[in-house]
Amino acid sequence: MDGNPTPAGIRNIDRAVEFPRPAGAELAGRTEWTDEALMLAILERDQHAFAVLYDRYVDLVYSAAYRILGDAGLAEDTVQDVFVRLWRRPETFIAERGRFISWLMSVTRHRALDELRARGRRWKREGGPLGDPVESAEPVFHPGDPDPSASAELAEERAAVRRALESLPADQRRALELAYFGGLTQQEIAAYLHEPLGTIKTRIRLGMQKLRRGLERHR
Amino acid sequence: MLGEHLTQEQADEYAIGSLEPELERAIALHLAECPACRDIVRDAERLAALLAVSQPVRRASPRLRQRVLTAAGIRKPGPAWRAFTIGRAAAGLAAIIVAAGAFSGMLGLRTQVNALRSQNADLQRQIDEALSQKVALAALTQKLEDQEAVAAELRETLKSDSELFIALISPSSQVAAVVSVDPSRGSIGRLVWDDDQKRVWFVASQLRQLPPGETYQLWVNSGGRYYSLGTFAPDDAGFARYETRLPEGITSYDTAVVTIERAGGSPTREGPAVFFVTDLSRLTRN
Numbered sequence A: 001m002d003g004n005p006t007p008a009g010i011r012n013i014d015r016a017v018e019f020p021r022p023a024g025a026e027l028a029g030r031t032e033w034t035d036e037a038l039m040l041a042i043l044e045r046d047q048h049a050f051a052v053l054y055d056r057y058v059d060l061v062y063s064a065a066y067r068i069l070g071d072a073g074l075a076e077d078t079v080q081d082v083f084v085r086l087w088r089r090p091e092t093f094i095a096e097r098g099r100f101i102s103w104l105m106s107v108t109r110h111r112a113l114d115e116l117r118a119r120g121r122r123w124k125r126e127g128g129p130l131g132d133p134v135e136s137a138e139p140v141f142h143p144g145d146p147d148p149s150a151s152a153e154l155a156e157e158r159a160a161v162r163r164a165l166e167s168l169p170a171d172q173r174r175a176l177e178l179a180y181f182g183g184l185t186q187q188e189i190a191a192y193l194h195e196p197l198g199t200i201k202t203r204i205r206l207g208m209q210k211l212r213r214g215l216e217r218h219r
Numbered sequence B: 001m002l003g004e005h006l007t008q009e010q011a012d013e014y015a016i017g018s019l020e021p022e023l024e025r026a027i028a029l030h031l032a033e034c035p036a037c038r039d040i041v042r043d044a045e046r047l048a049a050l051l052a053v054s055q056p057v058r059r060a061s062p063r064l065r066q067r068v069l070t071a072a073g074i075r076k077p078g079p080a081w082r083a084f085t086i087g088r089a090a091a092g093l094a095a096i097i098v099a100a101g102a103f104s105g106m107l108g109l110r111t112q113v114n115a116l117r118s119q120n121a122d123l124q125r126q127i128d129e130a131l132s133q134k135v136a137l138a139a140l141t142q143k144l145e146d147q148e149a150v151a152a153e154l155r156e157t158l159k160s161d162s163e164l165f166i167a168l169i170s171p172s173s174q175v176a177a178v179v180s181v182d183p184s185r186g187s188i189g190r191l192v193w194d195d196d197q198k199r200v201w202f203v204a205s206q207l208r209q210l211p212p213g214e215t216y217q218l219w220v221n222s223g224g225r226y227y228s229l230g231t232f233a234p235d236d237a238g239f240a241r242y243e244t245r246l247p248e249g250i251t252s253y254d255t256a257v258v259t260i261e262r263a264g265g266s267p268t269r270e271g272p273a274v275f276f277v278t279d280l281s282r283l284t285r286n
């Protein structure tokens, strides 16, 4: 454990590192670990680390996938794809070097949008990506509920962005959501809403600015 | 398509996925080689991720857990996995009970993380070293080139010296003293006339610097006529070493003088003589 590491960089983890696994304490100990520490352990095929990460983020991944696909079954398929990929190819996260949540959400979004496009559902679904999520009849847990997962820091940041999002003018919020959850480019949004492209660009710019300011105020 | 660094607006549009595919590709290419823009985009992607997780939260089905596990190829999750499904409260209690054991796990991980950090530091240091060695090598190469130039100059001088030496000891050479017209200064150099090599050397010291527009010019008198051997200038120390071929058709000289002429030299002797030549060989041969 404390021996001199061979200077082969991060790939070295694959074979040389052994994480101690005290019997019975695996999950309880790992729940305190950061996302990044858990990913390091997953690189070393630590199943318990995978379980902790799954429990920490499954609801968020599922919710984002549902927001895009508007369908419980498809959202579950996306959750499965995302986490299986996370287990099989954890090094793709290490290589990308961003924050874990950014990577996880990016993978989730792309996976769900692929599914959406494959099924040609973009324009057809009632209550899908282009609908308003709060109008859905399915049970929804709002941020006021006890946060089921993740760190206190992430919970605070989510709350800050949520507040900023709620205070956005409806058209700015809609532009952001059509881009991110609808997978539409600015030109597609402009066509969909029958608005000039410049108007859509401005809405997205202002929307992102306000979200950023809301997050900064929280910090 | 993307000539410069990304604006905040472009980074935001990239992160939220609202760009047209061509621009998105151009930005991805730029990001591959621009750490500064990667930092901006990383922040924007964090914001986009927060947008994603700020949506109303839905609970995933508990059945989904086993399904994902199986799909991932994790067949035997072990008792701890099942124990954890009992509930978060129980897990929290377990966390307190086994804190000591867990701590050793964290310690191991920290050791690994620190080891990786120090590996990175080592690698950075090796790169720095390699770079500084490269710089040192370039300096050394330059020095070597400089020294080669000096060596070439020295070789040239050595060749010239050896030729002068051969002329000095040659029985067919005439060696004359160069004497100042100012009687208090006496001999300041030599004129070596070598019939074999068909060359003449003028070597003198204690020459004063001339003002711009003037030059020293060397003349030989043969058969009552002055022939120019060319102009020369002393170095900063007042030393001059001038060599040239014998003028065509002349095999000996009677006298030689150095005059001060206008810059570039005169076709015929005009200026005042400052040095004259006394033929030493005539003295020594006697």
Ligand SMILES: [Zn+2]
Binding pocket: B004, B005, B006, B030, B034, B036, B037
């Ligand atoms: Zn750049």
